Amino acid sequence: MQMDVASFLQAIEMSGVATRIRDSFFLFPLLESIHVLGLALVLGTISIIDLRLLGLASTQRSFKRMESDILKWTWGAFALTALTGALMFITNARVYYHNFFFRTKMLLLVLTGINLLVFELTAGRTVHKWDNAAATPRVAKTVAALSLAMWISIVFMGRMIGFTTTRAAVVAPAPASVDFDNFLEGPPKK
């Protein structure tokens, strides 16, 4: 079984798409950027919902109204991050697969899914009772607090994957041609 995973990881790493991204000058940075754009929107829009559930913001607005307004954008942004994340994963699958931060991040993503499911099965079913109220059921508050904590951790883990899987960042010395004393005076005169 272990062997199967290893050969599977190797196979996706050797795939045409993965090779194409690895060989490209700008594709990986571009994927990273879109990933960051998407995650900023995911975290931003989820926070709006979570803060409403916690009773800390937008408390005068209908929860259902906000949910139908906002969650479609959250899902769209999430799809974008999942796609770009998967494309980055396949370029170096064997390394990411064994990385502690990657595994923790995937675990947290699963937990946020379960958290969402818990909400839908509990407070989500009684939403008609508290839709316009500032006070939400205790389970909704708990779910929201967990959601915020987990999403912030997910962003942190993601950043750590970058720090721990690529080559160690060597602080390069300043290029000799850069004159820090006259930094804004344009390029050095030869």
Next chain:
Amino acid sequence: MVLGSAFMIYLRILGWAGMDQTLRETTSRFAPWLTGGLWLMLATGILMVVGEPVRELVTFSFWLKMSLVAVITLIAVVFQRSLRRNERQWEETLINRGSIKGLAILTFLIWACIIVLGRLIAYDHVWGSWSPATKA
């Protein structure tokens, strides 16, 4: 935080979300978060530059990004001031104008560029000879 807040204001201007709220209600809900987030990023950003001044300052991406941050901050200030002074005009006519909606999309694209450039600070070689780091 910042992008999420800005995003909600754009969606309201475009009429794609929050239509149960006036523009003013939307901005007073989200603008404080936007401003607070910008200050937070300024503080952590300065710490990052102080930590690795060479890596940051010797890149084309960094300076282009800072220029765009200045532009977007200016747009945000002008927008909020104008909304405060001409609230009725904004709610009744300006918000329906195509040019204003176009401007909203354009500003969102500036945000996207800022994010891309931020990531590109680590990959400044993509700029080739424009990057001071490659002139070593």
